[in-house]
Amino acid sequence: MTGVDKSPELIELARRDLPGTDLRVQDATDLHLEEQYDAVLSTFDSLNHILNLDDLRKVFLGVHAILKPGGLFLFDMNLEEAYSTDQQQWTVDITDRWVGLVRGIFNRASKTARTELIWFVRTLQGDLWQRHHSVVEQQCYPQSQILLTLAETGFQQIEAMPSRSAGVNSDLGFGRVFFSAASSLQE
Numbered sequence: 001m002t003g004v005d006k007s008p009e010l011i012e013l014a015r016r017d018l019p020g021t022d023l024r025v026q027d028a029t030d031l032h033l034e035e036q037y038d039a040v041l042s043t044f045d046s047l048n049h050i051l052n053l054d055d056l057r058k059v060f061l062g063v064h065a066i067l068k069p070g071g072l073f074l075f076d077m078n079l080e081e082a083y084s085t086d087q088q089q090w091t092v093d094i095t096d097r098w099v100g101l102v103r104g105i106f107n108r109a110s111k112t113a114r115t116e117l118i119w120f121v122r123t124l125q126g127d128l129w130q131r132h133h134s135v136v137e138q139q140c141y142p143q144s145q146i147l148l149t150l151a152e153t154g155f156q157q158i159e160a161m162p163s164r165s166a167g168v169n170s171d172l173g174f175g176r177v178f179f180s181a182a183s184s185l186q187e
Contacts, residue, residue, distance in 0.1 A: 002021075029062070042074075075179050099119065101119065116135050147179075
């Protein structure tokens with residue numbers, strides 16, 4: 001098993017939890033792996049973080065190139081429905097050790113989403129809090145564009161399954177679609 005992420009910090013955290021696993025710092029738009037794989041899995045709408053169609057196409061081409069003939073590519077993406085809920089108000093989550101705030105903004109014209117996160121973590125001294133801040137950007141692609149781009153990059157047996165059909169019924173699945181595609185049987 002091989003895992004990739006472009007964040008060195010996230011790869012380092014993963015190495016602590018998954019010793020002995022082949023984890024690499026790489027951008028999904030420019031995959032360089034020596035082996036070919038039976039399957040590639042991308043979860044939790046990671047590909048929505050690819051912010052333009054040309055880069056999404058590069059991801060699909062790279063995945064196709066590292067799959068064995070007939071190998072499977074499985075991933076999920078949020079469609080516009082997922083961004084349609086009113087998340088512009090701050091949502092707050094409080095525990096004894098941390099406080100988290102999150103809000104999302106969706107621009108219907110550009111089909112882009114921004115999720116702002118602010119969280120405070122209690123320090124070891126217990127009377128101080130360390131503040132963290134992050135903004136996460138996503139691009140919303142129409143399902144038809146995802147399917148077309150998969151076909152254009154050489155995938156076959158392409159299927160899309162709404163989250164409810166995949167058994168994900170909670171808020172986690174709202175507006176999420178699961179995709180499967182197979183690489184060509186011949187190289």
